[in-house]
Amino acid sequence: MPRLGQYGMHFSPDHQSFVQLGSSFYTHLSAQSLSSPYWVGRSRSVAKALGLEDNWLEGDEALRALTGNALLPGSQPLASVYSGHQFGQWAGQLGDGRALLLGEMRDAQNLPQEIQLKGAGHTPYSRMGDGRAVLRSSIREFLCSEAMHGLGIPTTRALCVTGSDTPIRREEIETAAVVTRVAPSFIRFGHFEHFAYNGMTEELKKLADYVIDRFYPACKDAANPYAALLEAVSERTAKMIAHWQAVGFCHGVMNTDNMSILGLTMDYGPFQFLDAFDPNHICNHSDDRGRYAYNKQPNIAYWNLFCLGQALLPLISSDGEPDLAVAALEPYKTIFPAELHARMSAKLGLPDAPATESSKAVIEGILKLLAKDKVDYTIFWRRLSHAVATNDFIPTRDMFLDREAFDAWSLSFHEHSAQIPCRPDADLMLKTNPAYVLRNHLGEQAIRAAKTKDFTELERLQELLESPFTEVTGMEAYATFPPDWASTIEISCSS
Template structure:
């Protein structure tokens, strides 16, 4: 369906300083592209915390001009809209050239701390990289990304952020006929592993070096003086990615589509599609119902991340020079990831350090939880609450295998005796959220939004921004999912 709305000619001034460094890399890296307007846009949701980080006033959005600007209907003063080109591996297969098919980067705006943040409009129309697509995002998927990116940030897991989202009754065809939405999202950079793969596979080695220098100078300056800066960059990205995977695994987050073009060079959670926070614990859980082979199941995420890093290493090989140096830069992943995961899981137990005892207890707990499909967020929250003084029965009652969980509680007592200290309840409470964005919560917010009721989105955002606190007014949101939640199917179009 063709858009019939015309771009409003008068620019909107956000009142921030723009610094369009990526646009200065040159035409090999992008295509200039103006957003395609949507019909009669309306506000759906805004993140005031993100707005404050950008240094915007609380009422920044209270004008028709702002609404039009963040719907793609009006230019922003100082912006240089573009769509970047990249390539990548999708489900382990080389997919060739890809690119920003439904996201247009407006440029880099200076935040309140003086750093620059890239600002994108996702769902703002077709680009040269849309591959026959319409370049639109639908209300359903945009709500999910808006909420989850802000929720992950509040959980302390590196992520892109969301500033606001707008909607339109303009129809968009996916599995069914839906309505359009536009998400304004931010990150220090949206550069992906796939950007490096693109210039390496097309043998544009000068551009590959230019991109590498850009990333090092802008985000990894400690790599500049290394004997081999490209190898040092790979090692630094490896470290960040390993830490990111530990965060995902500890909180029970499943991404769903870990293609190399969805991997951030800064170690951020990027491109929320068929993601899910697990309900019942299942190491083999596959959040994306189109992933029939289970490549991106929960338990495989750390392995896939290493595979993707290897692909990045191959892309950087023309600059690194020696395969041995490439592999040496990747090798620390094998130690960094398990160590980071052990620390995160020990914290959920209430211990500041991991050791053989905490690891053994974690393994036994996870095995027991997997056998019974115990609710992952609720178990860990009740464990932390027990450490804070709640009756142990709140934990025991989650299991049919009473001897199994009692054995785990006995292990905990032995650890207390061995180390001469009790677990830190505050540490455990601060490591196991009271609420996460479960699929059924997002579905309920989407159902209301389809009726033009956006109140639950804002209420969910307010709660998800404080995930480690109790929310007495929303106890059902922190409770067990309804029976129908297990039938929710999420695909790549989500």
């Protein structure tokens, strides 16, 4: 594995596990360089987690290597092949069209982590794309990766963003950027679909065995290891989606090739944290049919798991009967609602509250009120936390047009609390309901400044998002209602 310390990242070719799967899984190629790279953003917490020396991330070697202009010692860059369903339709072969896996290293806790560049140039899987990423989308991915980690949501991480004045054409001419992404693995549902749909059962088994050996070793002892793998992935995915729904996060493009086999949030494109609470909200301007609307995310996740089950079926059942695969998906139907109930109960300051008719009514009641009056989701929960702490509910009540309806809900909330052993825990609420989330307009402000090579706004926002439950004096503007122009921001698949 890489040798860490004052020299930064080094990779040992003898221990690059994904490479050992064989040439059917990837293509070796080098990144395409960018002219005059510069630092845009860096995550000290990711560098620390990787065991890197702080000064390495300041140096020219790191800048060049993490832009794709120089090869790190021992690196064998590759782009992996996968397929997938996009917007519900089989899209055939896809793959890392603008991403390169540099290699694998051990982090500060001796756990394996893959290092990947996104935006490093054209690959055999780019199809009609140029293999590049633009500054705008790279900043959004960098900030959201770290924001999700700060919220405690399973996610890939982002070590840094580098930029270049190299022009890139999207809807308009923009400039290039590269994100360095970090995760134990970037394997997707689509990797399994690729080999299954191409009848490559030997490679499918090799991939499944690899994932089980490295990430789900308990499955090896199951009566059917591949059904156990599907069940374990279903459980992790259910927990991840419950996190999303509770915090008001919309992914925007939940294609099967954007779903992590490890239950990590990945591929941050047209995402959004809800402003006004609207269960039907569609954050992706390209999603004209609303397939990936906020309230559809739980069912889409199950649909994607069903696709994964179909891909694994040749390994699960020798006669092609789907019974075991379908059974392996069943835990999702119980784990997701249980996890979501637990997270919503924590938002109400009621940990370990049983899922009774009373508790469900309280949760459903407030969500209906929030939707009816289009109340700001994040601010409501934060104000409610302070209200429980101070017993002053007026600022929370004033967020509703129908104040009498809120009063009735508040009464039911207190009556429900009186029926259970605990009372609402304000400290828990303040540690569960964030003060800061990456709203679209906050990201847009950081992007606009970064286009002039002013990164102070990005750094300030990054710092707040890394500790989203800690209110900082003087930073109230980052925790208040979005401006009117925020509703005009359109985020699409090109974002």
